[in-house]
Amino acid sequence: MSLTAKKADQQGDLSDDQRIINAMHTFVNDFGLTAATYMESCVKCGLCAQACQFYVTTGNPKYTPIGKIRPFQQAYDRHMGPFAPVYRFFNLVPAVTLKELKYWQELIYDSCTLCGRCTLICPMGIDIAELVKEARHGMFEAGLIPERLALMDRTTVAWGSPATPAEDFAEIIEEISQEYDVPINVDKEKANILVTLAPAELGDHTKAVADMAKILNSIDADWTLCSDGFEASNIGFINGDLALQKKLTMKLIETAQRIGAKTLVLPECGHAYGAARWEAARWYGGPVPVNVVHMTEFLDDLVSTGKIKLDHVDETASFHDPCQLVRRGGVTKAPRQIMEALGLDLIEMEDSGSFGWCCGGGGGVVSNTRADKLRHKVFDLKKKQFEETGAKRLVTACGQCRITLTMGAKHINWNQETDSLLELVANNLVT
Amino acid sequence: MNCTKEFTHNAPFVHVLMHEITVLLGDLALNGKEGAIDLRGLPLLDQDKKQLEDLLGRGEVSAIVNIMGETQIWETAYSGVWWLRHKDTGDKVISDQVAVTIIPEILKTHKSDVKSSLERLRTVFKTEEKREDGNSHDHEQLR
Amino acid sequence: MTTNSSGKKNLTTGRQPETLSDMLQRRGVSRRAFLKYAAMTASLMALPPTMANVMAANLARARRQSVIWLSFQECTGCTESLTRSMRPTLEDLIFDFISLDYHHTLQAVSGHAAEEARRNAMKENKGKYIVIVDGSVPIKDGGIYSMIAGMTNLQILEETVNDAFAVVAVGTCAAYGGLPHADPNPTGAVPISDLVKDKPLINLPGCPPIPEVMSGTLSYVLSFGKIPELDHLARPLSFYGETIHDRCYRRPFYDRGLFAKSFDDEGARKGWCLYELGCKGPVAYNSCATMKWNGGVSFPIQSGHGCLGCSEPNFWDMGGFYKPLSTGLGNMGSALAGAAVAGAALGGGSAWLARKHQGEYMKNLVDHEKDKAGQNSKKEN
Amino acid sequence: MSKRVVVDPITRIEGHLRIEADTNEKGAITSAFSSGTMVRGIELILKGRDPRDAWGFAQRICGVCTLVHGIASVRAVENALGYKIPPNAQLIRNLMIGAQYVHDHVMHFYHLHALDWVDVVSALSADPKATSALQQSISGHAKSSPGYFKDVQTKVKKFVEAGQLGIFAQGFWGHKEYKLPPEANLMALAHYLEALEWQRNVVQIHTIFGGKNPHPNFIVGGVPSPISTDPTATTGGSAATAVNIVNLQEVRNIIKRMRKFVDDVYVPDTLAIASFYKDWFKRGEGLGNFMCYGDFPMDGTGDPAKWMIPSGVILNRDISKIHPLDINDPEQIQEFVSHSWYNCSKGKKTGLHPYDGETTFNYDGPKPPFDQLDVDKGYSWLKAPRWRGKPMEVGPLARVLMLYGKGHEPTVELAGYALKKLDVPITALFSTLGRTAARTLETKIIGDQMDGWLDTLLANIKAGTVQVHDDSKWDPSTWPSVAKGVGFTEAPRGALAHWVVIKDGLIDNYQAVVPSTWNAGPRDHNNLPGAYEAALEDHHTLHNPKQPLEIQRTIHSFDPCIACAVHVNDPNGKELVKIKVQ
Amino acid sequence: MELLEFARGPALQSAMVIFVAGVLWRIIGILALPFISIPSRARKGVLPEGEVKGWFEGIWRRMWPHKSFIRQALFSTINGHVYHIGLFVVVFLFAPHIAFIKDLTGLSWASLPSNLVNAVGVVTAASLIAALIHRLTNPVQRLISTFNDYFSWFVTLAPVLTGLLAVSHLGARYETLLAIHLLSIALLLIWFPFGKLMHAFLFVVSRGATGARMKHRGAQI
Structure with a gap:
C-alpha cells in the first residue's frame, strides 16, 4: 500500500x-x-x-x-x-x-x-x-x-473545559437563568445531585441548561452545578490524552464527593457517558462512589416513576441513537420510553437502536474541521434513513450528535431541525 | 423377449454388459469377428452374474467338457452367444466367460488330437486282437 | 536313466527336449486341456479372453522351462504357498511345465549332489533358465549370516544369476527385504533388486505370495517367453494392479461408514469394514480380495483380520498391524508432552518479556510525561 | 584315517542346515556336527514393538510350521497380561493346530522324507497290477486300480524320458540302501502326488479361520474370526464373514477327508515302508532323553490336567518315570553358546535361562567360501539348550512316549497295533524309523480328536455363545507397566516356547526356544552333542560318502526346521558386536 | 511407500510437536499478558454471573450476524458456515480421521458414511475456493489480506483437496496420495499456531471478552 x-x-x-x-x-x-x-x-x-x-x-x-x-x-x-x-x-x-x-x-x-x-x-x-x-x-x-483536536486539548488542559474557563462559569449560568427565567443552583456547598454540562450547553444549547433546571426544580430536587466541576465532556477520552482524561474524570468525582452528591447527572452527551460511566473507574481505581447517570436515564427514571408528568406531543418522530449512549453504553430503551411518554409516534429508522448509524461527528470528528468533507458524505446516509421514515421530528439525546446533524443539514440546506430529548421533556412538562 | 422391462430394475453394470454383447454379436454377424468377455475380470456380484445368466437364458445347445475339472458350455437364448463356465477339480467355478462365436474353440477337436487318438485306436485295436483272457481293465488306460 | 550321480551323462544331455505339446499328447492330454488351462490362466492374469488361444498355442510350442530356486534368508513360507497352488498345481508345474532343477525343500538329494544339480542346470540352460529367489540376502559382515554349502548367499546368487534369462523374487523378503530387513535389520538384509541389476526382474511380493500369482506368472513367462507388464515395484500389474481395498467385498461398508470397532463386535460379525482395526487394504496392492486364498475359500479380511499389507515394501514397519492407516506412526505421547511443556515455557517466557517491556515503557512514559510537563510549563511561560 | 563328510545343503527340510561327519575307514560315523547356517535376528527386530503385533513377526520364523510360532507368541502375551481367552477361541485354535499337525506330518512324510526310502527310478519298473494288489492289501484306499498306477507310472516315465529330471535330478537312485520293491516305490510315488493334492484341502481349515495359509492370522485375546450372525451368511451375501454355517460344514468335510487319508494312506504306507527297513529301528536313537511342554488345553493354558498332551521329561529311555518340568525355572532350562557363533558376557561356558538370556553375534567360523567348519570353535548359529544340563530330544517321538508312558489309551492301543504289525519291541521306537513311525501315530491320534473340538464349537454356537475374542485387555493403557509371560505349545516338531517381557506397552525382550534348537543344536560346554549329532553317531555307516543317504534319513526323521531354530536375542539392548571375519 | 512412511512418521510427528508447542506458546503468550480491567459498576441487573453469561452469549451470538448486517454479510456468513461446518464434518466425522484422533487421544465417536463425507469435502473445497475468489475480488479483503491469509487458505484447502484425491484415487496411487494428504496436514499443523488459523482457539476469548464487556454495560452483544 x-x-x-x-x-x-x-x-x-x-x-x-x-x-x-x-x-x-x-x-x-x-x-x-x-x-x-x-x-x-x-x-x-x-x-x-x-x-x-x-x-x-x-x-x-x-x-x-x-x-x-x-x-x-x-x-x-x-x-x-x-x-x-x-x-x-x-x-x-x-x-x-x-x-x-x-x-x-x-x-x-x-x-x-x-x-x-x-x-x-x-x-x-x-x-x-x-x-x-x-x-x-x-x-x-x-x-x-489533528491540530483542531490538539487545540481543544490544550485549551482544556488550561481551562478545565474546551470552551469555558471555570472563572466565567457562574457568570454564564447567571445569564442563562435570567434569560429563561429559571432558578439555577450553582456551587451549593452540599447537594444530593451534581449536575454537569457539555460545552455546547454553555454556547449554542443554553436552553438545555434551563430545561434541566426547570425539570429538577419541578421535583424539588437537591441539586447543584459546580463551577469547579461542571465539565462532563472529556476531550482526553477522544483525543487519546490519558493524562487529561484522568484529570477531567477525577475532577468530577472529587467535586461530587466534596458536595456529598449521591448522583452525578451527565448532560446529553455521548462520550461523556463513556468517560464518566465506564472509564472513570480506571482512574478512580474502582467503582466510583457516586451514581453516574446520563440525562436520558435520569429523565426516564423520573417519567417511569411518575415524578414528572408530560403533555402529549402527538407527532411522528424518529430517534437518532447516540453511539456512546446506546450501542456502547446500553441505554437503548430509556429514550424510547421517554418518547412514548411524550406521546411521540416513534418511527424507527432502518438501522436503529444498537445498529443505528453514527451521526458522523462522534469521536471528535465533528470538531476536526479538516474532516468536514468526509463527514458530510456520511451525513447523507443518516439523512436518507431518516427521510425514509417519513417522521416529522428527528430527536436525539446527545449534544454532539445534535450539532453534527444540524451542521449537516445546514450544509445541504436541508430544513430539518434536530430536537433534544431533554428540551422536549422540558417543553412538555406538566407543572 | 421382454428384457426391457427387467432392465429398468437391473444393476447398470448388467445393462452395460448386455450392450457389449449386442455389439460383439453384431460384429460376428457382419464381419465374422469373434469376441469374448471374461466376467471374472469385472467387479460383478454373484447376483449380477446370476442376473446376466438369467437374462441371456438357455438355448438349444449345451455341453460338458471333462478336463481338469468340469467345464460347462451352453449356447444362450441368443444364438452365437455362448456361456463357458470352467470349474476346477474341486468343483469350484474358477472362470465364467461369455463367448460370441460360431462354436467355442474348446469344443472343437484339434488336428493333433485326432492324430494321436488315431494312433491310440490302432493300438487298442491291436491289443484287443492280442488279448487272450478277455478280462482286463485296460479301458482305464484310455482315459 | 542313470543311477550314477557322478556320471555327467544323465538323460538330459544329448537330446533335444520335446515340446510340451508333444509330451502332453503322448500322455493323452488333449489340446482342449491346454485351452482350458490357458483360458483359466488368462482369466487369472486379466488378459483378454481372446488371448487364451494365443497362449495355448504358445504353450504347446514351449519346452519345459528350467527353473533354479534359491532359498536365502527365508522361512519356506513361499515354497509352502507354491505347493497350495490350485491352478496350475505344483504337480502341473513341476511335471508338465517347468523343470525345477534346484529347490532345497523339494529336491531329492542333499549336499554336493544338490549343488551339482544346480550347476548342471546352469550349464545346460545357459541364458535360458529362470532363477527364482525366496528370502533376502544378508550383506553385513561379509554375508556370514546366511551360508549354503560353505558359500554366502551373495556368492551363490551372483554365480547363479549370471547366465539366467530372468530373475523372479518371490515373497516380500526377496522382493523388498521383508522380515529380516525390518528395523533394525540386524543382518544387513537386502532385496534381490539391490543385487541384480542387469537381468529382467519380477517381484512377486507377499508374505507369502498368493500361490496362483507365482504359478500364473511362471505360466505367462512360459507362454510368451517374456516377462509380463510390471508396475514401478516390478510387480506384474495383472496381480498387483489394484489395492485390496478397491476390490474388497467389505468396501461398500467402508463407503457407508460401517466399521467393526473391535474384533468380535456386532460389526465384526456382520462383516463390516476393518479399516479402524488397522486394515492396510487401501495401500496393499495384491489380488487377495479377488483371487482369495487356498482355492478361493477366504482371505484375511473375509476371515475377520485386517490386511497386514504384506505385499508392500517395509510393511513390517508401517506402524503396527492394529493402527489404522490414517494414524501416525509411533507413539507420540512423550514427544507431545515435551512439546506442550516447551510451548508453555515459550509462551510464558514471551509473556514475561512482554510484561517486562511494558514495565519499562511505563517507566519511560512517566519520565517522558515529566519532560512534557516541563516543556508545557516552559511554553506557557 | 578319519574322513570328514560334509552335507550342505541338507535338502527337503525347512531352512539351511549343514552336517559335517567324521567317518572311519569303514565309513562309520564317529562324530557328527550339526550347523545352522542362517540367522535373521527376529528377536532383535521384535524389540520395542507392540506385543500385539509380535505374533506376525514370530510366525514368520517359519512358513512350514507356519502357525506354531503365532500360537506361542499370542499365548506368551496373553500369559503376560493375565488373559483367559474365550472357549470358542481355544477350540478354533485347537482345530487349527490339529490341522497343522496332520498337514505338516503328512507333507513331511511324503514330500520331505519319502525320497530317502523310495527309489523313484525303481518305480518305473513296477507292475501296476501288482502295485494295485499291494495297495488293496494294505488299505481300502479308493485309488487302487492298476490303471491308476499305470497312469502315474506313465506320467513319471514320460517325465523322465523327456530329459529334464527337475527335483529328481542327481538323486541317489539305485543306492544300496533303497530296499523297497518297485511296486511299493510306485505306490509311494502315487501317494506323493496325491498328498500334494490332499494337503491343499487340509490347509483350508486355516484359511477359513485365519484367512490364508501359509501364515494364517492370529490375535492376542482369542482368534480374529468372528462367527457370522447374519442370516444372509449362508447365501454368501456381502455380510458374510468366513466363519459361518457353510464354512463350518466345510471344516467338517475337510476333517473327514483328512482323517480318511491318514487312515487309508499315511498309516498303512508308514507300516508298509517300515517293514522293509527294520534295521533302521536299531540306529539313530541318539540321546534317549525326551521332553514335552504339553498342549491342546481346553480352557487356556492354565490347568495342565486338561491338556491332551502332558508335559514332562523322560530320561535315559525310562518311560516309566516322567519328571516334572517347569519352563520358568532358571535352573531347568538354559541355553549354552560354547560352540555357537555368539558371545556371552558371563563366559562361553555359562548357560542362561531365556528370561535372562544374553546374546551377541560373534562369528568365529571360516571365511566363506569354505569347505569345512572348525568344530573346536563355534560352528553354528544355533545355541545349545539344555534341561538341567542335559540335552533333550523333542518332537513326535517324545510326545508319543510321553502319552504312552502316561497310559493314554488311544496311544497305547495304536502303538501296540503298529509294533505288533511290524513285529518289533517298544524299544524299536528309540531309532530313526521309530521317530518317523511316532510321527505317523501321533498324526492319527490328534486327527481323531478334531471332530470332538468341532462338535463342541458348534454346540456353543447353537447355544448362542459366539464370542471368539476378549478385547478387555486390548488397549495397552490397561496393561501393567511391566509384564512377563511365556507361551508354549507342542509344535509338530516338538516343544516350543516364547518368552516375552513387556515394558510400558512395548516388547522389552523376546525369546523363542524352539524344537529344532533342542534337536539340531551343537555341542555344549561339556561337549555333549545335540540330538541330531547323537543320533548320527549311533550306528551309521556310509555306503558311499558321496551319496550320504544314511545321514539324510536320520536327519529327516527329525523333520528339521532350521529357520525356527536360529534366533538371536539381546535383552540388554547392547550394540551388536562387530564381527571380525577371518 | 517410503513417502508414506515419511509422511506418517517423521513428518506428522514433527508437525504435531510443532503444533502442540506452537499453540501453547501462542495461547499462553497471550493469556499470560496482564488482564487490564476497568472496574466500573455494572449496569443494574447485570449480576456477576451476567458477565460470564455475556462471555458465552458473545461466543454464541456471533455465530450469525445481526439482522441489520445480514444483507451485507450474507455471502461471507453462509460461505463461512459452509466451509466451517464442512471442515468440521470432514475432519471430525470421517472414520479414518476419528481413528487418527482415537490413536492420539483415546477418544472416539460415531462416523458418517464415507460417501457423504466425500460429498461434504467437495462442497467444502468449492466453498473455500469461493472464499478465495471473494478475497481476491472484494476490494476490502484484497486490501487487508496478507501472506498470512493466503497461506492459511492454502494450507486449509490443501488437505481437503488431497484428501478428496486420495479417497477417490485420482491422479496417483493411493499411498502416494495418502502421503501427500498427510504431508499437507503436516503443513497445516505446522502453520496453524503461527497464522490466523489460531482463531479456532482464540475466538473463545475475543468473542467472549467483548460479550462480557457489552453485557457489563447492558449493551447489545
Missing part, C-alpha cells in the same frame, strides 16, 4: 525518533490479554467495512475499520505478541515508521467516530472501536493528532 497521505498534523517539537518512541511506548502499554486476543484473532473477513459509514459511503477500502489500526497491530506483533522476540530478532515485523503513523492519523481520527458499529458485525467479536481508541493514546503521545 502506498502511503500517500494528506498532510498530517503534528504537535510539539519532538524529534521524529521521540515521536515513534512515544507512540510505541504507549501502544505497548495498552495491550492486556483482551486487546492482545483481538489483535490475534482477526480473520480478515472484511465485514467490518460493511458496518462502517466511512467505507459504505465512500467505497474506499482504506476505511475498513480493522485496517485503521495497522500501526497498532504492528506494534503489538513486534513488541507484545507471543512471537515478538522472534519477529524482532529476525525483523519479520518491521518497526513502525513516522511516515506510517502520519498516514494513519487520518484513518484513526478523521474517519472513525469510535461508534463501534464494526464491533457488532465482527464475527470474531473484536472490539475494533476500543482498539482505535487505544491506538489514539499513542498517537497523542507522539504529538500526531
